[in-house]
Amino acid sequence: MSTHFIGEGNIGSAPEYREFPNGNDEPRRLLRLNVYFDNPIPKKDGEYEDRGGFWAPVELWHRDAERWQSLYQKGMRVLVEGRTVRDEWEDADENERVTFKIEARRVGILPYRIEAVTLGTRPAGSQ
Structure with missing residues (x-):
């Protein structure tokens, strides 16, 4: 069973990267994030109260997962x-x-919570 999901939350721990052999082909690469999807409700005083948030493992299978491991950081706000x-x-x-x-x-x-962004050049042949 699966259903479409769109959610906004915070990464709760350092990303976990793993590779899996794939015969003679390039290995399959997984980046796993532990994300807390909150449900902020505005209060009368202008603050927010979290009602009904939840933790969920997020798996991102991609050939560039190893490079992205250093991009995603604990505390970062993400849209999944x-x-x-x-x-x-x-x-x-x-x-x-x-x-x-x-x-x-x-x-x-x-x-949110990002202090600086540094852009670099891509290696030749990457997309």
Whole structure:
């Protein structure tokens, strides 16, 4: 089961990068982000109250995932578009567990909490 997902939240920990062998082809690359998707409700005093936020693992499969590992940082505000996927597994005590993860199509960086942006040149042949 999966459904379309769009959400805005904060990265809660350093990104995790992994590579998986893919036969003779280029390895599959995964960047995993742990994101807290909040639900800010404005209060009368101008402040916001979070009601009903949740943590979700966000998986971004892309050939440039290794380069992006240093781009995404803890505390950064991101906009995630993708799909939610039900993930069934067993814990150490052999209890069946169900969680939901987000398989991202896009993870956009929002300008909140960013102090500076440095642009570099791309290596020849990259898109």
